Amino acid sequence: RPTGVKRAKSSILKNDPSKKPCTATANMVAKFTRLILLQSNAINSLHVMLRDKRSTHVQFKKYADRLMRILAEEALAACTVEFSIVWTPTGAEFSGLRPNSNICAVSIVRAGDALLEQVLMCEPAVSVGKILIQRDESTAEKLPIVYYAKLPPRMSAFERVLLLDPMLATGGSVMKAIQLLLDAGVAERDIIFANVLSCPQGLESVFQAYSQIRVVTTAIDPELNENKYIVPGLGDYGDRYYNTT
Ligand code: PRP
Ligand code: URA
Ligand code: MG
Numbered sequence: 001r002p003t004g005v006k007r008a009k010s011s012i013l014k015n016d017p018s019k020k021p022c023t024a025t026a027n028m029v030a031k032f033t034r035l036i037l038l039q040s041n042a043i044n045s046l047h048v049m050l051r052d053k054r055s056t057h058v059q060f061k062k063y064a065d066r067l068m069r070i071l072a073e074e075a076l077a078a079c080t081v082e083f084s085i086v087w088t089p090t091g092a093e094f095s096g097l098r099p100n101s102n103i104c105a106v107s108i109v110r111a112g113d114a115l116l117e118q119v120l121m122c123e124p125a126v127s128v129g130k131i132l133i134q135r136d137e138s139t140a141e142k143l144p145i146v147y148y149a150k151l152p153p154r155m156s157a158f159e160r161v162l163l164l165d166p167m168l169a170t171g172g173s174v175m176k177a178i179q180l181l182l183d184a185g186v187a188e189r190d191i192i193f194a195n196v197l198s199c200p201q202g203l204e205s206v207f208q209a210y211s212q213i214r215v216v217t218t219a220i221d222p223e224l225n226e227n228k229y230i231v232p233g234l235g236d237y238g239d240r241y242y243n244t245t
Pocket of ligand 2: 167168169228229230231233234235236237238
């Protein structure tokens with residue numbers, strides 16, 4: 001067996017209620033009511049593959065796509081606005097929130113495009129906007145730069161705007177994107193930010209500046225390193241996904 005691989009006891013494979021989330025995660029979930037942390041055995045094992053530095057580009061892409069499909073479904077579920085009762089072929093009733101396609105999905109290029117692909121596979125009817133924002137990786141302290149933005153006209157007409165970026169580190173990139181959406185007439189409370197990996201520093205900054213948005217994430221890691229990368233993290237999502245390392 002490769003180093004770091006242990007045989008799991010069968011109990012670890014079940015949902016173990018005694019396995020408490022780490023303090024950083026628990027604190028964030030308790031503090032922010034508009035933060036949705038997705039948790040399941042599937043999400044956890046997909047994270048193992050994403051975080052393993054030995055995963056090849058093809059493996060990273062495969063597991064990232066699987067994880068982002070789950071995230072896309074959950075983020076779309078957060079965009080529902082209408083409760084509905086239907087009748088099944090057995091004549092019985094079933095009720096729940098009806099999927100909504102009056103949505104604009106806006107990706108933060110480049111890593112956000114990978115998540116956009118999964119959203120479009122789930123719901124091809126959504127409108128698409130793109131914002132190209134890049135962090136300066138040599139001096140991550142500097143504010144990220146907006147290079148390009150193309151949004152549909154009448155953004156305020158969409159019931160929900162789904163903002164897509166797999167990584168939330170300092171929060172600089174997503175805050176630029178949120179401001180652009182607000183300037184285009186979107187109401188703050190209609191914005192849902194879908195994200196694979198976040199951290200307390202980014203969540204604190206985003207919710208402090210924009211308390212009405214909602215965030216859907218699949219993990220909250222404890223900290224950032226001196227280069228503003230998430231730790232333990234997974235490295236550079238865009239580079240690993242698009243094979244540009
Ligand atoms: C990454 C990531 C986010 C941003 C997060 O993008 O996709 O957009 O960094 O960091 P922040 O919260 O500190 O702003 P990057 O600039 O590396 O672009 P890429 O998608 O082309 O890799
Ligand atoms: N962007 C990434 O891709 N990874 C990080 O850890 C931070 C920003
Ligand atoms: Mg990058």
